[in-house]
Amino acid sequence: MSSEIDTAWQDTESAYASVDRLARADASADELEGELLDLWSSRSDGSLTVFKHGTATYLFELASGNVPDRTLACVGVPPQTVDRRDVSYQGGFPLAQAGRPVDRSHLMPHSGGGLFGPNIFRQDRAMNRGLSRDGQRYRDTERKAVEQQAMYFASLRYADATDHAAVVETGTITVEGVSVRAYRNRFDATAFASYPPSAENDAAGHAVLETLTAAQLGDVGEEVVRIHLETLGVPIVAVGDSHLTRNEGRQDLDLVVLIDDELTVVEVKTRYLARLAGTLTRAGNLRRPRLSARGGTRQGSADYNADRLTSILDVDGLGPTRTYIVDLQAGLLQWFPVNASGRLQTPPEPPSSCAEVLSEAIEVIRTAGRL
Known part of the structure; x- marks a missing residue:
């Protein structure tokens, strides 16, 4: 196993x-498979074996010293039909949970003819289930390979002497060439040390954002607004995740702050995965989100806020409510006044950059164990 730091793992093409x-x-399938196996074999210092398993070919590294048996890669063409999934076998596959949630996953997708045994690996849940932007791309590659019956391959890259891959590469091969992408599968310090993000992505925080679920992105957005307001000298009275306890699953307030000596509720709406993320209106503003209305009470309205504050604080009165929109693709944030009925009004200021606090916000969330 190579221990060298890979600084270009995302430039897989x-x-x-x-x-x-x-x-x-227009090389033959055998020629393409041989070239792939040569590439993958060059990444390992261990004892390797190649074998067929179902309709796919696998490259496997045999146990040596403290390194266990582990799959390095597979390649194959999805068959027209596949057998029913053996849920009981997959459910019995050992699965150690540490850090971010993981799934028992198929290296060659089941829909592409993938079986069990060497085809099962520990995969980041957000990626496997398409819950992150990277996950959406990952599943889209699998789907297209199956639909087109194109040659599909996947490679696992390790950061230490375990069978928990740090990076997963997947791709398809057609007469138009190779389409391939690498995905981060582990987020611990060891994996980041061996496979660091590029300097450009690390500075912007996008290397992490691509891997996050909608809920995690929401946490980042709230932290961005908190840091932004603190930078402006706004006193923070309470933060939803740390001070305002959830009551029977209902949504709590994101931030309570003091603006011009008035107690002000701040709702944060974060945009990253949505189709319109990164776009502005003709007036140059961020696009307004839709505030939910449950049980007849609109989010951000005076009744909504008062109901959630009375059990926490002794409130004589509330100042104006604000909704901050954080667009992580555009790297911008903007606040909108909210009237007593919970409707967003015209923003008094243009969007401002939040790129300079994004990395700090991500690090706060990571340290808290929420990434």
């Missing part, structure tokens, strides 16, 4: 350049 040339030259 260059690594597969020779395979791409063969594909464009």
